[in-house]
């Protein structure tokens with residue numbers, strides 16, 4: 001039986017929530033990125049990594065990018081959570097293109113989440129407030145700018161367990 005490890009990095013709780021749902025479905029081990037024991041990784045055949053989008057970069061993706069050699073005989077899967085609606089397929093494709101190492105064939109899954117100002121780091125809150133001011137001041141906003149403004153204005157949670165199904169199906173296919 002193949003062993004699955006789920007590693008995640010979550011600043012405001014959304015990726016952690018998705019990680020917990022995935023863990024429940026797959027009955028796998030999960031660990032926060034900061035607690036990963038590199039000596040233990042050899043025990044696992046499948047490693048799933050998840051992080052939140054942070055200015056178009058997947059939080060913690062360095063864990064995958066820096067360890068491609070170590071992971072070469074394993075199945076690696078990456079997921080990201082973000083405020084962008086999953087229906088914005090071009091934006092989500094750019095997340096994949098700019099974060100998943102070229103030629104690695106690592107499957108990428110994207111789950112819409114939300115914004116959590118309560119648990120946000122001070123620097124991130126400042127960054128979002130600047131972006132809000134810039135967008136608010138802009139006249140004749142295009143649909144992307146208006147959509148971004150709507151997506152970052154307040155705290156909200158659009159996470160849904162149903163979004164993880166394609167990832168779960170993919171992993172179950174590897175386990176079969």
Ligand SMILES: Cc1cc2nc3c(=O)[nH]c(=O)nc-3n(C[C@H](O)[C@H](O)[C@H](O)COP(=O)(O)O)c2cc1C
Pocket residue numbers: 009010011012013014015016051052053054055056057059081082083084113114115116120124125127128
């Ligand atoms: C500073 C900052 C930058 C963000 N950048 C993006 C982004 O580029 N694209 C996106 O879709 N969501 C973006 N978001 C929303 C987060 O990706 C979303 O809340 C994510 O689920 C956070 O995951 P976490 O709570 O596990 O850290 C950003 C949020 C913050 C605070």
